[in-house]
Amino acid sequence: MAKNEPRDELLNHDFDGIQEYDNQLPGWWKNLFYLTIVFAVIYLLYFHVFSVGDLQKVSYLKDIDPDYVPSPQDQEGAVFDAYRAPVYAASEQRTPFDRAQANAEAYERFEQNMLEAMRNADAAQLARLQEDFPAIFEAYTAQGGRLPAGVAAAEAEAATISEPITDAAILAGAKDLFGQHCATCHGDAGQGGIGPNLTDEYWLHGAKIANVVRVIQKGIPAKGMIAWEKTLSPDEINAMASFVLVELQGSNPPNPKAPEGDKVSE
Numbered sequence: 001m002a003k004n005e006p007r008d009e010l011l012n013h014d015f016d017g018i019q020e021y022d023n024q025l026p027g028w029w030k031n032l033f034y035l036t037i038v039f040a041v042i043y044l045l046y047f048h049v050f051s052v053g054d055l056q057k058v059s060y061l062k063d064i065d066p067d068y069v070p071s072p073q074d075q076e077g078a079v080f081d082a083y084r085a086p087v088y089a090a091s092e093q094r095t096p097f098d099r100a101q102a103n104a105e106a107y108e109r110f111e112q113n114m115l116e117a118m119r120n121a122d123a124a125q126l127a128r129l130q131e132d133f134p135a136i137f138e139a140y141t142a143q144g145g146r147l148p149a150g151v152a153a154a155e156a157e158a159a160t161i162s163e164p165i166t167d168a169a170i171l172a173g174a175k176d177l178f179g180q181h182c183a184t185c186h187g188d189a190g191q192g193g194i195g196p197n198l199t200d201e202y203w204l205h206g207a208k209i210a211n212v213v214r215v216i217q218k219g220i221p222a223k224g225m226i227a228w229e230k231t232l233s234p235d236e237i238n239a240m241a242s243f244v245l246v247e248l249q250g251s252n253p254p255n256p257k258a259p260e261g262d263k264v265s266e
């Protein structure tokens with residue numbers, strides 16, 4: 001270093017007493033920085049401009065379906081296309097799953113793969129698959145597939161009552177729960193509202209305890225009756241079903257909703 005070269009010269013600015021030397025940044029730091037620039041260019045060309053590498057969407061689709069052949073629409077690799085047409089434009093199907101569903105053939109293949117996966121899954125995976133793909137899970141159970149451990153246990157427990165419970169304390173507890181969870185739709189006294197009248201002899205889904213337990217557990221999602229199995233325990237559901245049959249049935253509350261369904265006389 002030449003003798004008269006200025007060293008550690010203070011720059012002439014000062015922010016609240018903080019001053020700065022005119023030192024160079026260390027070489028390793030700058031080299032690292034240049035490396036990131038080079039990397040970014042390679043990355044951009046590799047993934048976005050020439051589409052040599054699979055973006056995560058296509059690589060996901062290949063994971064779930066080894067025979068998957070990317071469509072140009074899935075690739076969306078060309079950098080300018082991707083930015084001009086946002087992936088999540090409202091008119092577009094949102095996820096690979098939606099898109100697979102839109103394409104019947106692809107969906108069928110997807111479903112077969114998922115069914116296969118369900119057959120080979122352990123209980124925890126099965127529970128997740130059930131949550132992520134309810135429709136396929138239903139098809140799986142319809143084929144006699146086994147249930148995740150927790151659900152199987154809950155179903156077995158729920159299925160244990162064959163007669164309504166008549167214990168007064170349990171029915172009183174169920175009455176409170178009914179007020180909290182069900183009255184908004186079925187009325188305070190079960191007389192009906194958004195949901196059907198639960199006090200008359202007309203039933204949409206059957207008047208047996210097993211029918212009522214099942215409706216409360218699984219709901220009728222398409223018609224606005226919620227599935228309660230995630231909110232209420234099997235015991236609570238048994239108690240609620242018993243409450244409907246033992247206390248609400250035949251109670252003749254004021255302002256009943258018109259009957260719906262078939263008359264069931266016992």
Ligand code: HEC
Pocket residue numbers: 178181182183184185186194195196198202203204205206212215216220223224225226228240241244260261
């Ligand atoms: C968000 C509104 C809503 C809530 C809350 C609700 N239900 Fe329902 N429920 C409905 C609707 C709507 C139906 C009718 C479904 C149909 O048309 O198939 C129904 C149907 C039923 C049936 C079957 C009636 C029949 O005729 O077969 C029973 C039993 C029932 N609900 C019990 C309950 C219980 C117990 C609760 C509380 C844990 C509850 N519901 C909470 C809306 C609701």
